[in-house]
Amino acid sequence: MQNRKLALSDDILLSVEKPARYIGNEINMVKKNPKDVDIRYCMCFPDVYEIGMSHLGIQILYEMFNQRDDIYCERVYSPWPDLDKIMREQNIPLFALESQDPIKDFDFLGITLQYEMCYTNVLQVIDLAQIPLKACDRGMDDPFVMGGGPCSYNPEPIADFFDIFYIGEGETVFYDLMDKYKEWKNSGKSREEFLFMASQIEGLYVPLFYDAEYNEDGTLKSFKPNREGVPETIVKQVVTNLTDTFYPRKPLVPYIKVTQDRVVLEIQRGCIRGCRFCQAGYLYRPTRPRKLETLKEIAESMIDSTGHEEITLSSLSSSDYKDLGDLVYWLIDKYNKAGVNVALPSLRIDAFSLDVMSKVQDIRKSSLTFAPEAGTQRMRNVINKGLTEDDILNGAIEAFKGGWDRVKLYFMLGLPYETYDDVEGIAILADKVARAFYDTVPKEKRHGKVSIVASSSIFVPKPFTPFQWARMNSKEEAREKRDFLRGKFAEQLNKKSLKYNCHDAFTSELEGVLARGDRKLNDVILEVYKNGAIFDAWTDFFEYDKWMAAFEKYNIDMNFYIDRERPEDELFPWDFIDVGVSKKYLLKEYQTARNEVVTPNCREKCMGCGMAKFKCEDSVCFGA
Amino acid sequence: MKYRIKFSKHGSMKFIGHLDVMRYFQKAFRRSKIEVKLSEGFSPHQIMSFASPLGIGLTTDGDYLDVTLVDDTLTTDYIFEKLQAEMNGEINLVHVSELSDDAKNSMSIVCACDYEVFVKPDKLSKFSKEYFSNLSENAEKFLEQETIVVTKKTKKSEKEMDIKEYIYEFRGVENKAHSSDDSTPPNLLFMRLTSGSVLNIKPELVMESFCKFLSIPYDFLDYQINRTEMYADKNAVKGQVNTLTSEIKCDLVPLEDFN
DSSP, rough: OOOOOOOOOOOHTSSSSSSSGGTTTOBBOOOOOGOOOSSEEEEEESHHHHHHTTTTTHHHHHHHHTTSSEEEEEEEOOOOHHHHHHHHHHOOOOOOOTTTOBBSSSSEEEEOOOOOOGHHHHHHHHHHTOOSSSSSGTTTTEEEEEESGGGGSOOOOGGOOOOOEEOTTEEETHHHHHHHHHHHHHTTHHHHHHHHHTTSSSSEEGGGEEEEEEEETEEEEEEEETTTTTSSSOOBBSSTTTTTTTOOOOOOOOOSOTTSSSSEEEEEEOSSSSSSTTTTHHHHOEEEEEHHHHHHHHHHHHHHHHSSSSEEEEEOOOGTTTTTHHHHHHHHHHHHHOOOOEEEOOOOSSSSHHHHHHHHTTTOOOEEEEEEESSSHHHHHHHHOOHHHHHHHHHHHHHHHHTTTTTEEEEEEOOTOOOOOHHHHHHHHHHHHHHHHHSOOGGGGGOOOOOOEEEOOOOOOOOOSSGGOOOOOOOHHHHHHHHHHHHHHHHTTTTGGEEEEEEOOOHHHHHHHTTTTTTHHHHHHHHHHHTTTOTTSSTOOOOOHHHHHHHHHTTTTHHHHHHOOOOOOOOOOOTTOSSOOOHHHHHHHHHHTTTOOOOOOTTTOOOOOOOGGGGOOTTTHHHH | OOOEEEEEEEEGGGGGGHHHHHHHHHHHHHHTOOOBBSSSSSSSBBBBSSSSSOOOEEEEEEEEEEEEOOTTOOHHHHHHHHHHOOSSSEEEEEEEEOTTTOOOOOOHEEEEEEEEEOOOOOGGSSOOHHHHTHHHHHHHHHSSSSOOOOEOOSOOOEEEEOOOOEEEEEEEEEEEOOTTTTSSSSEEEEEEEEOOSOOOOHHHHHHHHHHHHHHHOGGGGGGEEEEEEEEEEOOOOTTTTOOSSSSOOOEEEEEEGOO
């Protein structure tokens, strides 16, 4: 039998951790002869294989691209540091998993940007692929490097490294771009001419064609196209009918255990809630549910084609999906006996969710999850988190009656207008949940203590949210609050039942800088990368000092990006993108937050955020 | 109904570890719609067991797994066809046989394995012509030693051990796949070694000892090891290894023929 060609030798593969990350040939991998296609596209998730393979977006685009006979879409993930070192030493070009061919010979390298801390990994991938790091240094033989995903809504800190950003949902204009590319490919036209053609497609942003000017204080003065015919505003692309859009039927099945080792069914996109800290809640408006019958059919075909033993539902707020009960009971009836587990997403804790949880989980082993996000009602009103203390306590009491005795609570520290009373409120709320347990469950029915685990992350203000103007807490403030809160936990009556974890403040600080950064940060990121930083999202590899040194070298003050309440009329680096929700609406929401007033959700009342202009059929804007 | 499935694993699949091969077969069974019996308990799992884990980097022509199916009317041909349709091109079915309900599972009965050991194509230049031309002769001489003492490493300790008795066969053989213009070695080593839960002799250990005998350096990366068959012993006694010279001699049968 002819063995598949592998890019790496046996010696290398047998000397690195988990060689299966680099060999491809997973079940449902698409096999094409590269000679038979016009376009070779390599999709990249810039993190380790196990994380990247768990990402639904790439699975969608992978199958969508490969439906076309003229395109071969392949994949690549970040080589782990052990292989990274070998590839540099031996000058091995980064390759795609399918054909094992070097990516530098492809037409496109498309990188999904899911979190800011992956930026050095983006450079790692481009560099290992032996493609010039800066778009302006690339020539006719180099692939076009594209970016997309949540972080592309403020692409400026990494604008130098990308030829094109895709602003919006991938199912919409990719085919148009591919058609343009075919037109260009054999036309003899220049690289820049193709970029111009791309810039004419709505939703595609070519950083090269725009110039940023700054005021003396470092804020943005103007951001404009530098040539005729290039649009001033980039309009986000939205799928207007989610039920009819493309969904993968044959997702890839990895050999090694990955983070999301199961069928993922996206039941709806968008969220009606409008929590003011949540970027996804604004970026993916409007809420667009998929039809129940379609979901059943998709679930069936994905379980059949993968053989996975678990299915889970994905959306920003599954409890808001109207047919959730029908869907979940259908899945349980059909699959639980066959040994296919239904893994529930986080749900609002009520009679329904407790019933399904008791059907699909071992109560003794599973825990309840609440995300109050803030410790006091005042603070929850500020962030527009509809969950009340009664919701939490009543949900918990019902659950305790049903046999649960483990609760997880998620909070944020450093929210706008936060006081120390709000911080202390986290410990008090955790204690109230514990008290509810001891009041509800008689001694003889307890299996030891109740376990309440509260975790707090540090709030990072994001573009396109009402808090985009807000000052972020410094890591010193965050640490102070954390230590204060730790002390408050120790004062609670049920302190032995409570546990408190807090996220790392260093990473959050940097995330804060990158999230609302501008073009000036490109140099910093490049410098950090050149000094050897990769895998910043991994605590073991994150090197804070390298970042500090780079900021210093380029004389950039991190506090400009975080420690500053932005004036209402400030021009933001991401303002050239039109996500649908207007800046005016966001500002109004920021003011409403200051007044501690809750805004009704999209189903209760349309607040005129601006999304209705996309005319999405079957969306909450039209009653769905 | 219990079945025993013999499968091969080659090419890039040699980098997939044992636990992942288990997961691969679990998912393959689900895709094939051949229902595997589930264990009791809150999180039921398929009743499936493998004869012996194969290390990362090794290939096989004949490894085994035992599985209990819900439908006992299925023919072995049907199972072979349906399950083979779900294979990935590099792991393939070789044979499916029925087992009696009280058959012991292959993990508990495996007692010997055959291996072929090749010099990898990209490592041929490290070896002299004489290495290959004298391979058969040297293999014979190796086995003629009074004792073959190796250091057997376990997680806890290292101990010296004479494994001569546990090497049932060790010889140089012609490589049938070789032709003068390809990059495969002209000949290779064949070995049959004691295997299983009582005592397991790894082919790497024997290779290391053989290299020491030849006074050449040993590097595990130089060799491709391919398992070719796994055996049960008709005369097996619990907790004991029967060899060719022990009081009760072993009588080896390939697992696919043992019920």
